[in-house]
Amino acid sequence: MVVQKRFVLVKHFDGMPKEGDLKIVEEKLPALKNGEILLEAKYLTVDPYMRPYSARALKEGDTMMGEQMASVTESKNPNFPVGTNVVCSPGWCTHSISDGKGIRKLPSLPKGLPYSLSLGTLGMTGMTAYFGVKEILNPKAGETLFVSGAAGAVGAVVGQFGKILGCRVIGSAGSEEKVKYLKEIGFDDAINYKTTTDNLDKKIKELCPKGIDMYFDNVGGVMTNTVMMNMNDYGRIAMCGAISGYNAKTQPTIPHVPIVSKQLKIEGFLVWRWMTRYPEGIKQFSQYIDEGKLKYKEHVTNGFENMFKAFCELFTGSNFGKAIIKV
């Protein structure tokens, strides 16, 4: 008999997520039926998208949404023998029962790499970067790519991928430590948006002397507005997220005028649309990691009980690297 711990949404977030919005519930799981498997979470992930999407996809009382890397510990399904490693989406829980639908078996990773990467650079956030850059921005060597939220789990991969493809890459992040890190992993330069509030436009012009051809937007708000004013004609924008507005009362907006006058092309996207093509991106990024061209950084929180704390850290800027919870 296995006890499942799970985080339940007590009430929808209002402003910044806070204590009491989620609670942990413990429950005994029933015995497996034929065709079912028991999954034990090894790593879980918290990502900014969970803030706005919980409001749309969940009712109060539901288990909080999200992916995890898990192992099969009991099986009545021959497709998933005991020991199989998978990525699945039962939400924030330690154990779950599944009939195998919608579960992705993990490929073996290059030597020495942790399975947690399957939730980061070789998983959802990495694939967001891979397909967002490749399919939406379609960079040409020599173009200038601006990445906001550049030290985040998606942004850091976007920038490195842009460099591999031959672009000039400039990022924005929220501390000197993050700016330093971005330069270390190959960004041509980076802006600390917290210390450039009065001269952001000037700083962007200085670091992007040929204007901005592509913008990968993770943040929205003032940063996005200022970047848009510095885009070149026919510039492309991949809109991935708007973390600046996730906990705000008013939703972020973007200016209408430069879209027309600069003939910009803007596309919003959710990575799920390329789900069936994940193997292509995972293979490519595994190779880049193996060759030392693509670095990763994880921010690991130990203990399932601390998962909500790790989630809250995404919005305070204290998180640095892909947020992973090790059970």
Place this chain on the structure above:
Amino acid sequence: MVVQKRFVLVKHFDGMPKEGDLKIVEEKLPALKNGEILLEAKYLTVDPYMRPYSARALKEGDTMMGEQMASVTESKNPNFPVGTNVVCSPGWCTHSISDGKGIRKLPSLPKGLPYSLSLGTLGMTGMTAYFGVKEILNPKAGETLFVSGAAGAVGAVVGQFGKILGCRVIGSAGSEEKVKYLKEIGFDDAINYKTTTDNLDKKIKELCPKGIDMYFDNVGGVMTNTVMMNMNDYGRIAMCGAISGYNAKTQPTIPHVPIVSKQLKIEGFLVWRWMTRYPEGIKQFSQYIDEGKLKYKEHVTNGFENMFKAFCELFTGSNFGKAIIKV
């Protein structure tokens, strides 16, 4: 010796264009040199884009920008014999001298059609509709197309073209008379935005029960924001203009969140990018007009001196049909 009358920008518009912002200047034109032609304006056009673009493209003291349909009345250029009809862009003036560069010779029009159409449905505004719909929206039969500013020179053509291509087409306009007209020319339905300020969202939902697949945006502002909230996943937006903001102190914005959550694709455009393909669009639209599938409506102002008045009418809603000035 020919006297040219032209409108000069005295000072950049501030808010709604008003008396004194432009003035008429008269000047004798010099004799033609070899290679030059003298052009006499027959029809001129005023269009909303001139409001924002004058601020970007002109200095105070410059001739106001714009196209005209003109005839060659003297020629020292064998490519343009006397009597040649052309569309050219010398700005708001009655006569001009040109070396022929950038001048488009007019094709002969189907019987009975006025040359003023070369500034409307068979000219810049029509081509804006043709290429904006065809290249940016790329409609499939059965999809729902929403057009704002639908009774305008571009919008009315967009909607009719959408119907020809098999779409459900809904428009918005600023009077009951315009709404009636839109239904007469084939729109499935239309919204009077002036009488739906409190229930615009409800009205849009009612008229677009399957959601909106494509939005051709001429206005920006509240209309655009409300339409965006009613778009289907993977919806496409052609951003052509934002007349609601042209005379405003604050620039219009659009919401960030639905771009990502609905995976919208938004593209701003200026029709000049397809200039070399105009003959394709003009041929197609001439045929539609000839077949009775595409109606046009002109709002003709007589007298060059009244051109500025006609321009101002674009922004008060009193204009109805393609604004043409007959010299």
